[in-house]
Amino acid sequence: MSIIEKAIDKLDQGKGDAPRAPIIASAAEAAQKIAVPAVPTPAAAAEARASTGATSKRVEINLARLHDLGMVTPDGGRTAIAEEFRLIKRPLIDKAFDRASGVASNHANLIMVTSSLPGEGKSFCAVNLAISIAMEMDHTVLLVDADVARPSVPHFLGLKNDTGLMDVLLDDKLDLADVMLRTNIDSLSFLPAGKSHRHATELLASQSMSRLLDEIAKRYPDRIVIFDSPPVLLTTESRVLASQMGQIVMVVEAEKTTQHAVKAVLRQLGASTNISLLYNKSRGFSGEEYYGRYYN
Template identity: 60%
Template structure:
C-alpha cells in the first residue's frame, strides 16, 4: 500500500469518528389510560300521562236531609236510627265467611211487590246508612232498568251504566261507576234502556259481572234497587243471583195475597227480610213508622 493510500485511509477513519452517533429513541411518556364515557344517547321519552281520576258527582245531601232521608254527618234522626237497626243483620250476613256463609251474601236486592211502596227510598237510605260505617264501602246499583229512579232521587244526571256494560264488551265496570261526594258510596246507573233487558240480566255476562262485583273488594256491600216483582220479569231474574233480598211492604195498602204472590217469585233466595214502610206513627216517640222483621 502506498503512502497516499495509507493517508487516505486515515482521513476516512477520522471522518467516520467525527460523525455524531445517533441517540437512542426516547420512549414516549407513560400516560394513564382514562376510560371514556359511553356516548350519550338521547332516548325519546314517552309522555307520562297522569292517572285519570274520575270526578266526584255531587249529591245534594242537604236536600236529601230536608226530605227526611239518611245523610252522612247529620244529627240523629228517627229514620237514621231505624236504618241502623235494619242494616246490622244484613251486614253481618254479608260479611260472614264461616261455615254456612251465604254465596253472594254482600249482594242485597231491595224490591217490592208493586210500584210506589218505597223501595227506592229504602235502597238509598240503606246504602247511605252503610256508607257511614268505618269499615265498609257501598255500591248502589240502579237495577230498575225500565224506570230508573236512583239518579233522579239523588239529583244526578243520567249516565251510561249497567245496560251499556252488559251490551258493550269494550266497557269496563270502572268506566261507568260514579264516585260521589259521600266518601264510601259509589253508584252504578241503570244506563240506556234496552228492549232485551231481561235477557241481558239473565246472560252469562251479567253472572260474570255479579261474581266480579261480589268478590273484587272484600269490604264492599252492593245494594240493588230492583224493579217490582209483580210488574216485570227482570226482578225475578235478578233475584236468582242475590245473596239477600229486602222486600218493602207498604203499610195499609199491600194486601196479604199480593205479598204472597211476590214472595213466591223469590223462593230461590233463602234470606228474605221485610221492611214495613209508610206505617202510621203511634204515640210513643220511639216508633217512627219504619219497621223491620
C-alpha cells in the same frame, strides 16, 4: 203460626198496629241466630277504596236535597229515620260476610231491594240503606240502579241517569270502572241504570251479568252492593235478578200492600231465598211516619 206469618197478618190491619221498634224475624228460619261478621283489615279496606276510585268519575250528591226529603245523610245527626236504618242494616251486614274469614260468600253481600208493586218506597229505602251502610267504618257500598225501565235513584241523589249497567252488558269494551261514579259521601259509589233496552230481562239473565256480579261481589272484601230492583209483580227483570242475589229486602207499604201481594212475591222468589220484609211507612203513636219496620 210462625213469626213471619204473624208479620204478614199485620199488613191488612188498621192504623196503629205497627210496633214501635223494628222487629226481626226470619222468612226462612225464624229462630236462626245472626252471625257477627269479621271486620276486614284496614289495609284491605283502604286498598278497596283506592281501587274503586282508579278511573271512576266523581259526582256530587245533593245532600241538602236528601235532608229536605227526610232521608239519611252523613251529617244529619240522630234523626228518627237514621236510627231506624241503623237497626235495619245490622242483620243485613251480619249476614253479608262469613263469620270466620270476614269474606262474603254465596253473593251474600249482594242485596236486592224490591217491592211487589210501584209506589211502596223501595227506591227511598234502597238509597237510605246504602247511605247508612256507607257510614260504617269498615265497609264500602256500591248502589246499583237496576230498575232499568224506570230509574228512580238519580231523582233522590240529584243526578242524571248516565251511562251505566245496561251499557256495560251491551259493550264488551266498556269496563265497570268506566261507568261507576264516586260520590261526595265517603265509601259510597253509584252505578246508574244506563240506557233502557227492550231485551233488559235477557241481558240481566246473561253470562255477562253473572260475570259482572261475580266481579262486583268478590273484588273488594269490604263491599256491600245494594240493587234497587223493579217491582216483582210488574216486571220479569226483578225475578231474574233475584236468582243471583245473596239477600233480598222486600219493601211492604203499611196499610196498602195486601197479604195476597206479599204471598205472591214470596211464591215467585222461592221459599229457599233469603228474603227480608221491610214494613214501610207505618205510623207510630204520635202519627209520625216511620220507614223502618223490619221483618227479616
